[in-house]
Amino acid sequence: MALLAFALKDTENLKTPILIKEAVDSELKIKELQVQLEQSNDPLTKAKLLKEAQLLTLGVKGEASVLFELQNSFLPLHIIHDLRIEHGEHKAQLDFVVLTRKFIIVIEYFKRDFTVQFDKSNDKQLF
Numbered sequence: 001m002a003l004l005a006f007a008l009k010d011t012e013n014l015k016t017p018i019l020i021k022e023a024v025d026s027e028l029k030i031k032e033l034q035v036q037l038e039q040s041n042d043p044l045t046k047a048k049l050l051k052e053a054q055l056l057t058l059g060v061k062g063e064a065s066v067l068f069e070l071q072n073s074f075l076p077l078h079i080i081h082d083l084r085i086e087h088g089e090h091k092a093q094l095d096f097v098v099l100t101r102k103f104i105i106v107i108e109y110f111k112r113d114f115t116v117q118f119d120k121s122n123d124k125q126l127f
Helices: 002-008 025-039 043-071
Strands: 018-021 078-087 090-099 104-107 116-118 124-126
Touching: 025 043, 043 078, 043 090
Parallel strands: 018 078
Antiparallel strands: 078 090, 090 104, 116 124
16 A cells, blocks of 8 residues: 555656556466366366366456556556455455546456357347
């Protein structure tokens, strides 16, 4: 929290993006899933763990591309990556919180995989 307080004290000195907090939990989770995958003998458990690891890997790659664009934007930004908020029993995870002098943006990365098919009347359907 001290980093955030320091970042918000900036007056007119900020010229380029600053990464205040970087994500580390996702990489650790992927490694844990890979260890569980190697130790598991059950085909159903292996399939579930493999799918979860693949989805998490895609998310990490997508977030890395968003982070790259933010860091190379040449805009005066404060970037918080992978922010977790807890209030009582409620929890939230935000991929990015971007702070500027004039606004705050929350960015959530989603990779959408779907197939587009056309029926005989040329109406498209998403699967």
